[in-house]
Amino acid sequence: MTANIRPIDVLLQRAGVRGHQRAPSDSKEFHEVTKRDALRLLENDVERLLKTTEPARRPALQAEMGRFADLFGRFLQEEGPALDWNKIQKLPENAVMNYSNLKSPKNEQIRHMLDKLVVIKLNGGLGTSMGCHGPKSVIPVRSDLTFLDLTVQQIEHLNKTYDANVPLVLMNSFNTDEDTEKIIRKYKGFRVQIHTFNQSCFPRVSREHFLPVAKDFDVEKDKEAWYPPGHGDFYDTFRNSGLLKKFIEEGREYCFLSNIDNLGATVDLNILNKLVGEERASTPVEFVMEVTDKTRADVKGGTLIQFENKLRLLEIAQVPNEHVDDFKSVKTFKFFNTNNIWANLSAIDRVLRERTLNMEIIVNNKTLENGTRVVQLETAVGAAMKCFDGAIGVNVPRSRFLPVKKSADLLLVMSNLYTLKNGSLVMSPQRMFPTTPLVKLGDNHFSKVKEFLGRFANIPDIIDLDHLTVSGDVTFGRGVSLRGTVIIIANHGDRIDIPAGAILENKIVSGNMRILDH
Numbered sequence: 001m002t003a004n005i006r007p008i009d010v011l012l013q014r015a016g017v018r019g020h021q022r023a024p025s026d027s028k029e030f031h032e033v034t035k036r037d038a039l040r041l042l043e044n045d046v047e048r049l050l051k052t053t054e055p056a057r058r059p060a061l062q063a064e065m066g067r068f069a070d071l072f073g074r075f076l077q078e079e080g081p082a083l084d085w086n087k088i089q090k091l092p093e094n095a096v097m098n099y100s101n102l103k104s105p106k107n108e109q110i111r112h113m114l115d116k117l118v119v120i121k122l123n124g125g126l127g128t129s130m131g132c133h134g135p136k137s138v139i140p141v142r143s144d145l146t147f148l149d150l151t152v153q154q155i156e157h158l159n160k161t162y163d164a165n166v167p168l169v170l171m172n173s174f175n176t177d178e179d180t181e182k183i184i185r186k187y188k189g190f191r192v193q194i195h196t197f198n199q200s201c202f203p204r205v206s207r208e209h210f211l212p213v214a215k216d217f218d219v220e221k222d223k224e225a226w227y228p229p230g231h232g233d234f235y236d237t238f239r240n241s242g243l244l245k246k247f248i249e250e251g252r253e254y255c256f257l258s259n260i261d262n263l264g265a266t267v268d269l270n271i272l273n274k275l276v277g278e279e280r281a282s283t284p285v286e287f288v289m290e291v292t293d294k295t296r297a298d299v300k301g302g303t304l305i306q307f308e309n310k311l312r313l314l315e316i317a318q319v320p321n322e323h324v325d326d327f328k329s330v331k332t333f334k335f336f337n338t339n340n341i342w343a344n345l346s347a348i349d350r351v352l353r354e355r356t357l358n359m360e361i362i363v364n365n366k367t368l369e370n371g372t373r374v375v376q377l378e379t380a381v382g383a384a385m386k387c388f389d390g391a392i393g394v395n396v397p398r399s400r401f402l403p404v405k406k407s408a409d410l411l412l413v414m415s416n417l418y419t420l421k422n423g424s425l426v427m428s429p430q431r432m433f434p435t436t437p438l439v440k441l442g443d444n445h446f447s448k449v450k451e452f453l454g455r456f457a458n459i460p461d462i463i464d465l466d467h468l469t470v471s472g473d474v475t476f477g478r479g480v481s482l483r484g485t486v487i488i489i490a491n492h493g494d495r496i497d498i499p500a501g502a503i504l505e506n507k508i509v510s511g512n513m514r515i516l517d518h
Helices: 007-017 028-050 055-077 107-114 147-162 177-187 231-240 243-249 269-276 321-328 345-353 381-387 407-414 449-454
Strands: 096-098 117-123 140-142 168-172 194-198 254-259 287-293 303-307 310-314 335-344 362-367 373-378 392-395 418-421 424-427 438-441 465-471 473-476 481-490 495-498 503-511
Touching (some): 117 147, 231 243, 231 345, 231 381, 243 345, 254 269, 254 345, 287 381, 303 335, 310 381, 335 381, 407 449
Parallel strands (some): 465 481
């Protein structure tokens, strides 16, 4: 939770108005009373919302709203950062394994190992930030194939190659569920069993009075009043869907969970070997977080720390303001979380049954289109790490973290830096170094996918590119090659057309350059 959020300040003001001042307003007792009042008011309002639904839906929604009220209650109890910075311990020697030390399994064991695996993709996000309608997973990223197409191809290839039956599970949100259900019908003939379930749908809460802004439970009518509460919601909703029980009964032991827009998150047989193969540790590893070396581009990403003798995820939102620079330091915190997670299914079942699952709250402040300031409370799937026994990090190559969040990422994955092999992107052997180029494209002209594609006759050759910055009204002709550091800045009101076949190596292009047909 962020350091500057103090829900109690709003509550004190509200409690005074409601005449609950039974003790001095700065006393601990008074604070506790106002928190209880706030929770009671919220629960009453949620009860009112539930009465607007059909009776048949109420029991399931009541359980969901119970989890929301629990989250809100915890939010009220927290004041300032949830972490004492001075209690952070040095990472133990064996806390993070180096990927290069993992052994590959023998070929004849792979099918047996895959039979113990479930692949889960987080599929709750929309493509709106990239100017697309519908689920982000249906944006074409390479050879007209979408994130979902590539995922299905990868798993089908595994199943065919090793005569296995690895299922694919999609965690949808209310934003993506309907479209996804229609789209997955096209995979019927593929050798992949696809299951879906929905994460929770929680009401956004007003910053002014800490009550839901929704008027009723008709989510479709007012989608802005509701939100999916982050991927930490996975554990409860996976269990409630019945899929956790089903897979445990089938003899499956681990799930591999990742964001669907991370094209580097493929099933890794070496990590699986460590969990269920010959390299299985004598004491079970219940949770693995894939981390990778932090660069200056990753300073806001969550990192691994040792805290109270447990390995855990530290997100920037939990860091006190005075330590934000320490958190961003590449020297102090060498790794960041890729959000590729391997978790033991029976252990997930245990922590849910024993109610020991505890994830830090991420407070997300937003302003709705009508100007209403709201709070949405979220949790992150990796934050559950501290609740599992024998949790470790594995320092994986950067190639396992290839997210597509912006059009600059799309430029990389569509380029000749990569070739496509059985749904997986493989970096070209012609690239001299394993890191990807740093690409910055101006938001005004490149942020939307359609706009971005319209500015390239085809994607330039970037095999030898280190750094590209493009700002302003810039277009690229066919067969352009970019090498070293290239900076192209069109002045406001001007346009730069990079001509077909141009080779730009360590160049700065600025001003105005038009190429006109004649």
